[in-house]
Amino acid sequence: MPLPASRDITLIGAGLVGALLATLLAQRGFRVTVFERRPDPRVHGFLGGRSINLALAERGWHGLRVAGLTDAIAPIAVMMRGRRIHDAAGNTQLQRYGRDDSEVIWSVSRGQLNCTLLTAAQKAGATIHFGQRLEQIDWTGSRLQLHDDRDGCVRWHDAGVLLGTDGAGSALRQAMQATTDLGERLDSLGHGYKELEIPPLQQLPDAALTPALREAKARGEGFAMDPNALHIWPRGNYMCIALPNAEGSFTVTLFLPGTPINDGPAFSTLDTREAVQAFFARDFADAVPLMPDYLDDFTRNPTGLLATLYLERWHLDGRALLLGDAAHAIVPFHGQGMNCGFEDAVELADLLATDRGDTADVFAEFQRRRKPNSDAIAAMALDNYVEMRDRVDDPEYLLMRELERVLAARHPQRYLPRYSIVTFTRLPYAFARTRGEQQAQLLRELVRGKASLGEIDLAAADAAVAALAPLPAH
Numbered sequence: 001m002p003l004p005a006s007r008d009i010t011l012i013g014a015g016l017v018g019a020l021l022a023t024l025l026a027q028r029g030f031r032v033t034v035f036e037r038r039p040d041p042r043v044h045g046f047l048g049g050r051s052i053n054l055a056l057a058e059r060g061w062h063g064l065r066v067a068g069l070t071d072a073i074a075p076i077a078v079m080m081r082g083r084r085i086h087d088a089a090g091n092t093q094l095q096r097y098g099r100d101d102s103e104v105i106w107s108v109s110r111g112q113l114n115c116t117l118l119t120a121a122q123k124a125g126a127t128i129h130f131g132q133r134l135e136q137i138d139w140t141g142s143r144l145q146l147h148d149d150r151d152g153c154v155r156w157h158d159a160g161v162l163l164g165t166d167g168a169g170s171a172l173r174q175a176m177q178a179t180t181d182l183g184e185r186l187d188s189l190g191h192g193y194k195e196l197e198i199p200p201l202q203q204l205p206d207a208a209l210t211p212a213l214r215e216a217k218a219r220g221e222g223f224a225m226d227p228n229a230l231h232i233w234p235r236g237n238y239m240c241i242a243l244p245n246a247e248g249s250f251t252v253t254l255f256l257p258g259t260p261i262n263d264g265p266a267f268s269t270l271d272t273r274e275a276v277q278a279f280f281a282r283d284f285a286d287a288v289p290l291m292p293d294y295l296d297d298f299t300r301n302p303t304g305l306l307a308t309l310y311l312e313r314w315h316l317d318g319r320a321l322l323l324g325d326a327a328h329a330i331v332p333f334h335g336q337g338m339n340c341g342f343e344d345a346v347e348l349a350d351l352l353a354t355d356r357g358d359t360a361d362v363f364a365e366f367q368r369r370r371k372p373n374s375d376a377i378a379a380m381a382l383d384n385y386v387e388m389r390d391r392v393d394d395p396e397y398l399l400m401r402e403l404e405r406v407l408a409a410r411h412p413q414r415y416l417p418r419y420s421i422v423t424f425t426r427l428p429y430a431f432a433r434t435r436g437e438q439q440a441q442l443l444r445e446l447v448r449g450k451a452s453l454g455e456i457d458l459a460a461a462d463a464a465v466a467a468l469a470p471l472p473a474h
């Protein structure tokens with residue numbers, strides 16, 4: 001199917017990826033119509049359903065930059081320099097992500113980001129219909145069946161070229177799957193998540209605060225913990241993390257197995273307020289006084305499920321293509337799902353704008369370019385869960401990270417930590433994964449049996465790094 005002369009494109013879903021893609025396509029002269037299930041969040045408030053804030057890294061910033069939106073997002077983004085690790089005794093330590101403040105990630109509110117993107121899409125000329133849920137597709141007549149959540153009516157719309165940005169539970173994917181086998185596989189992680197909140201310091205009662213925090217509150221400070229870090233309480237098979245919000249609060253997320261592993265804690269066993277209280281008092285004692293409502297939040301907030309979605313095919317010839325979470329939902333431990341989806345959006349907008357050939361060929365080319373990369377970040381995100389919850393306080397891991405920093409400084413053309421490749425560059429995720437495996441092997445051999453940096457043979461380390469291919473320009 002060639003792209004229609006009118007350059008009409010229909011998107012399903014105006015979440016983060018859909019709203020950015022609508023902006024980019026409208027900016028390139030396409031006539032974009034978007035159907036979004038939820039009501040307009042700028043009018044009715046944001047009905048999120050998943051993480052309240054997210055980590056934005058270079059790949060995500062690039063998408064915003066291409067759309068001309070960095071100035072709109074920068075004021076609502078809070079810098080996170082590294083991981084601040086909270087040990088069981090309540091001591092904390094910052095592990096920097098990069099060399100300096102040029103290599104950081106940013107915490108942004110999902111709701112504010114989505115609203116900004118929706119406004120940008122409409123400003124660029126996209127038409128967004130809110131409260132319109134895709135129910136099914138008549139592929140023979142090429143028509144969409146939409147349920148209007150405002151009046152309960154069902155409407156039909158000519159499908160044309162369809163792009164699915166309707167997230168992990170994509171209705172478009174289901175409709176495509178009904179007509180052709182997409183080779184879908186959903187790997188459940190077996191762990192879920194629950195969101196809690198640390199309110200702004202000024203809202204915390206004095207009685208809950210340490211003397212130092214009471215003084216900080218009296219000075220008018222906004223945050224109850226270091227605002228410029230992603231906080232982690234690593235506890236082996238589970239962990240809490242906290243990301244700052246611009247107005248002074250933190251969104252805390254508990255990641256925990258659904259059912260017990262080796263008799264450890266699990267969502268299934270935290271079934272009374274007493275059990276939750278005992279669990280938090282034992283494992284997250286320094287956070288408890290900062291979360292006055294955590295017991296109510298725990299009971300009230302849903303437990304989110306975590307899984308990785310793999311599809312062998314992302315498109316139905318030239319009629320429909322999936323991207324973002326609809327094509328490759330991943331677990332959130334590298335903070336890259338949205339970042340990866342924004343990369344998809346830029347790549348697809350460029351391909352559609354420059355390639356005047358058959359849409360089926362454009363979609364096939366998009367999948368050829370993107371799938372190896374989404375597979376790679378899916379695998380690295382799974383690796384990162386083990387790293388965050390179990391390794392960030394392990395001496396061998398810390399020594400490897402220390403050596404890695406030394407090697408990166410000595411050999412900037414040849415050594416870049418995998419985390420940095422993923423987070424601070426736009427080198428393909430597939431490259432990050434392969435290179436990361438080579439580098440991890442090298443580090444493991446160099447630190448074997450060593451307790452400190454001083455014991456490591458730096459000449460041997462230099463020789464090992466010299467054997468790596470030079471890094472591509474980034």
Ligand code: FAD
Nearest residue numbers: 013015016017037055134166167324325335336337338339
């Ligand atoms: P979504 O954001 O899910 O948007 C889909 C949209 O489609 C929604 O607006 C929905 O209402 C709409 N829709 C759904 N069904 C229909 C229908 N039938 N008809 C019409 N509209 C429909 N990523 C990061 O980069 N950094 C992070 O730090 C990060 N943290 C995360 C933490 C958690 C706990 C989770 C769960 C995810 C996290 N992610 C993170 C991943 C990120 O949330 C997703 O990758 C991102 O939201 C994907 O965007 P999307 O637009 O593809 O899907």
